[in-house]
Amino acid sequence: xxxxxxxxxxxxxxxxxxxxxxxxxxVALSSKSVKAAVPESGKSAGYRETEHVKKYYELARF
Amino acid sequence: MGRNGEEGLKGPExxxxxxxxxxxxxxxxxxxxxxxxxxxxxxLAEPMGDETLEVVRAIEGKSDGNELGGAFAALGTVxxxxxxxxxxxxxxxxxxxxxxxxxxxxxxxxxxxxxxxxKPLANLRGDMAALGIQxxxxxxxPEDHIACLCEIMHGLITGAFNEPASLExxxxxxxxxxxxxxxxxxxxxxxxxxxxxYMPVGTIxxxxxxxxxxxxxxAA
Numbered sequence: 486x487x488x489x490x491x492x493x494x495x496x497x498x499x500x501x502x503x504x505x506x507x508x509x510x511x512v513a514l515s516s517k518s519v520k521a522a523v524p525e526s527g528k529s530a531g532y533r534e535t536e537h538v539k540k541y542y543e544l545a546r547f
Numbered sequence: 548m549g550r551n552g553e554e555g556l557k558g559p560e561x562x563x564x565x566x567x568x569x570x571x572x573x574x575x576x577x578x579x580x581x582x583x584x585x586x587x588x589x590x591l592a593e594p595m596g597d598e599t600l601e602v603v604r605a606i607e608g609k610s611d612g613n614e615l616g617g618a619f620a621a622l623g624t625v626x627x628x629x630x631x632x633x634x635x636x637x638x639x640x641x642x643x644x645x646x647x648x649x650x651x652x653x654x655x656x657x658x659x660x661x662x663x664x665x666k667p668l669a670n671l672r673g674d675m676a677a678l679g680i681q682x683x684x685x686x687x688x689p690e691d692h693i694a695c696l697c698e699i700m701h702g703l704i705t706g707a708f709n710e711p712a713s714l715e716x717x718x719x720x721x722x723x724x725x726x727x728x729x730x731x732x733x734x735x736x737x738x739x740x741x742x743x744x745y746m747p748v749g750t751i752x753x754x755x756x757x758x759x760x761x762x763x764x765x766a767a
Contacts, residue, residue: 493765494576500758501615503579517592518688518695521708522681 573711577704583755584701590748591653592686592694594638597631615754622747629744640741650739651732655691658728667691671724675699678720680708693732696725718763730756 497503573581589599603626608619629637642649652658656665668691675681675690680699682690690696703712703720712720730753736742737749 489766490574493762494574496765497576497580497758497762500754500762501613502583502755502758503576517588518683518686518690518692518698519675519680519702519708520683522676522679 573705577711580759581701581704583751584697584704587748587752587755588694588697588701590745591697592688592692594635595631595744600626600629600631600634615751615758618747618750618754622744622751625744625747634744637741637744641736641739641745650741651735653693653732653736654689655693655696655724655728656689658732664689667724671696674720674723678703678708678712678716691724693729696729700725714763714766718766721759721763725756726760730760 494503586602590603595603603622606619606623606626608616608621608623626634639645640649641651642653644650652663654663655667655671656663659665659667668689671691678699680702686692686695688695700717700721702708703717705711733749733752733756735749737746737753739745739749742749
């Protein structure tokens with residue numbers, strides 16, 4: 486981890502965003518307003534479950 | 548997307564996850580930021596339904612010397628004693644109004660120009676297109692509604708639209724579309740006459756906007 490990443494992470498923790506100051510339930514967000522744009526080719530159908538997204542939902546335990 | 552299942556409601560154990568890795572796709576602190584944006588989007592997009600109220604009631608905050616923790620504790624406490632009907636009435640008074648307009652107008656255009664559907668909305672639409680984000684058509688609100696902007700930040704962090712966006716991209720979007728006014732909006736929400744349940748929401752939002760701005764500076 487770079488120094489910059491660490492200082493940002495430490496700051497977020499001290500500010501209470503991470504580190505258990507608040508136990509915020511992983512809120513399931515059913516997106517009301519926005520979605521991924523469909524490219525003009527029309528080939529990709531919006532939302533894609535990428536590895537990152539899968540990982541996110543796995544971690545968030547939906 | 549239909550993932551708002553019951554098991555998601557009581558999932559605060561994320562922090563106990565022992566797999567502490569610095570190289571995983573989305574860092575722990577960024578997941579927490581995403582959760583916060585999701586929470587704000589959810590309570591600001593529409594009146595809280597039973598499911599949302601359950602989520603909010605389950606929030607526990609430790610108020611030991613941390614302002615944000617104190618605000619979470621307050622929100623959880625107020626939510627426990629707020630029935631759904633009262634939550635709906637409060638939302639209506641704040642954002643819809645009885646006949647006239649609501650107490651607050653949670654749009655970037657209004658805060659930055661004094662009018663709705665102004666240039667900030669046009670600029671936002673341009674940036675959304677560039678980022679590959681479009682409106683879902685479900686919400687009738689213009690995109691510069693605070694809840695929509697929180698949804699976009701959530702999606703940029705998690706990669707719900709495409710790949711997770713870089714901190715640089717997140718920073719640019721935040722600084723352009725939220726930083727100039729969202730702090731003031733949340734301050735207004737915190738002090739709004741009709742706000743009881745939404746007072747701590749305002750506090751959380753106000754603190755979080757300031758934290759985000761500072762954290763992005765550290766990442767620069």
